[in-house]
Amino acid sequence: MTNATLSHRTAGRTRNRYGFRTVAQMEWRKLRTVRSTWFVVGLFAAGMIGLGVLAMTHEGYAQLPVAERASFDPVHDSIFIGLLPGQLLAGVLGVLTVTSDFSSGMIRATFAAVPSRPLVLAAKAAVLGVIMLAAGEVFTLLAFFAGQAALQAPAPHAALGQPGVLRAVLLAGAYPGLIAMIGLGLGAVIRHAAGAICAVVAIEFLLPLLVAPFGTSVQDDVVRFLPEQIAALSLTVVRPDAPALSPGAAFALLCAYALVALAGGAWALTRRDA
């Protein structure tokens, strides 16, 4: 009923052209009426919370040498591990949001309804971004609380009120949403799910491995700029150590990556025939 009233209202306004709002309504309906969307969100929840709890119950703080106990970070340890599958799921959902249109022919129905292709991509980004940001923040918070509850004494527990903790949880929660934007942009450029998912996996998992055999100086120069390491070393950590980027700089860089991917996607959609 709400939807019917909504569309009546939009039709009744003096609006005389399609625009971001109507296109976002289309993309929201497209995204929510496909099962894989909610399957991915469900797996994301299970991974964030389940792995967070598992990591914290097996922390083994009591067995740590005293010297290493100072670097124990109950925030990072409860939220980072779930981001590993989380970033894969977010990237894949971003890819599928655009490649499923191409594989089904829906892209032509979409561009026939909305000839402005950057607007279609912007609407997809907004809808998917809001879903993944909301899911990311909620699941990260839940992983944090569940993780602290599962952590055994004598390990120190973290609370949101402590310095840097809320910041780490919030930035970690935003990470999958930004990865979804990178997936969306790659999907718009590559158009095929298999190829675009390979690209996502390469960026998230292969690049850090490729850098590993080089010396630590190369690692320091390169690794801290890779998305997965931004999450590992800067976003999810209460007190990042040099050479890791500061949380603010790391987050800004990640946003820049997402924007570049989306801009590339918009350019590719506009330039090529559908």
Added chain:
Amino acid sequence: MIEAQGLVKRYRSTLAVDNLSFDVRPGTVTGFLGPNGAGKSTTMRMIMGLDRPDAGQVRIGGKRYGELRWPLREVGALLEAKAFHPGRTARAHLTALAASNAIGRERVDEVLAITGIEKAADRRAGKFSLGMSQRLGIAAALLGDPRVLLWDEPANGLDPEGIRWIRNLMKNLAVQGRAVLVASHLISEIANAADELIVIGQGRLLAQTTVARLSARAGSLEEAFFQVTGGVTDYSGSL
């Protein structure tokens, strides 16, 4: 209603559409005939702004497709069967497209009824037969009650009853003053449904005429078609 001027489309070395000009008038069903590979679908995609012409231009009511304010309310296209996500229900597919052009939900119910698929509206469209998929594509084309209809092989997969239905639907839409351009390689369908005719081969305009005039040349539309397209068929077999 639709004016194409000097359209050219090249794919690498092949010239798919070669300096094609034609007009489609409102109030008529215009048949778009040509052998396989003649450039019919490419031309339709260029009308829709999906493919960019290498030269020439096409206008709908004087506007480029990209300038239309509510494209679904101006042009209803059926370009390919199964242009939908197989996991989405027919109703979800139509409701999503309708939302983009601020078309209300009651119109979705209307087009489901017009195309006779209301009973299947809440089933996943991926399970549809070709005929049902085609009806869903036509439902999408009718969503915005458009003045221009562009249909590529609409009778594809339809049973005899469905073919008669779509023929009458096209005639009714034209009688209401709309422009209907229907591409097909089924000459008998065009002979039954269309008034005007555009014949192309190897991307070039071979004739813009009427069904009656072309048929009169050789006794039947089929014979006349083979006379006109003789020598421009890309693929032919032999007995």
